[in-house]
Amino acid sequence: MTSLPEDSSPLIGEDDRDTAVRRLQEAYTKGLLSHEELDRRLHRVLTAEAHDELASALASLPQAQPDTTSTIAVAGGRIRRRGAWRVPRILKVGSAYGRVRLDLSRAIIEHPVVDIELQLGTGGARITVPRDAVVEVEDLHAGWKDVRYKVRRPSRPGGPRIRISGTMGFGRLRIRHAWR
Known part of the structure; x- marks a missing residue:
């Protein structure tokens, strides 16, 4: 818990x-x-x-049950999540134009597998994952620029599996592992 x-x-x-x-x-x-x-x-x-x-x-409080699916969508502007936010099992992120910043390094991840579905027009996305996370990006379709992610072995077993899917128009997706 x-x-x-x-x-x-x-x-x-x-x-x-x-x-x-x-x-x-x-x-x-x-x-x-x-x-x-x-x-x-x-x-x-x-x-x-x-x-x-x-x-x-x-310590003695019952564990809060997170929603299994959550959607963050804007027509324009920024989407930003950081700190100790609770990550749902499926996170849908949509933006016609604007930047997306998702920092999962200090987030509360209660599921062994987290699916992030991106539907982005223009503008880039940067996702910071926990140090021990395993990232999969095979189901992501980038239209204009490539995905920047250097696959690394988890520093310790048992980290969450982050699966990133969806479509990106003219932006670039950058994924990095947290230092700590």
């Missing part, structure tokens, strides 16, 4: 803290925490400096 991503850095970011606060608030609204327990845990989360402190504040 994963409550927050493991990180070699001892410091936490605001995205991590916001995710923890949201989980505590959801538990309170479902009646899983008393008002006093919520206050105590919120204080621990808001004063936490390391990931293990956040994890201990969320």
Whole structure:
């Protein structure tokens, strides 16, 4: 059961803290925490400096069940996801024009296989995957530019399998593994 991503850095970011606060608030609204327990845990989360402190504040909460499919679509502009966001089993990303930035390096990935379906017109996409992820891009059709991805062996077994499919018009897809 994963409550927050493991990180070699001892410091936490605001995205991590916001995710923890949201989980505590959801538990309170479902009646899983008393008002006093919520206050105590919120204080621990808001004063936490390391990931293990956040994890201990969320330890007894049931794991939130993510949606299995989610869609992010815009006609123009940027699509950006980063930090400790919860990755659905199937993520559909659509943009007529504009840049797409998906950073899964610190995301909460609860599925062994994640499918990312891209439907992009113009504009590039950059996807950062966890260090131990296995990436498949065979089902992606790039119209104008090639896909930039250097296949690497996972640093440790058991990482998520990220399958990227769909079509890209005039942009380039760049995929890289996170350093940590």
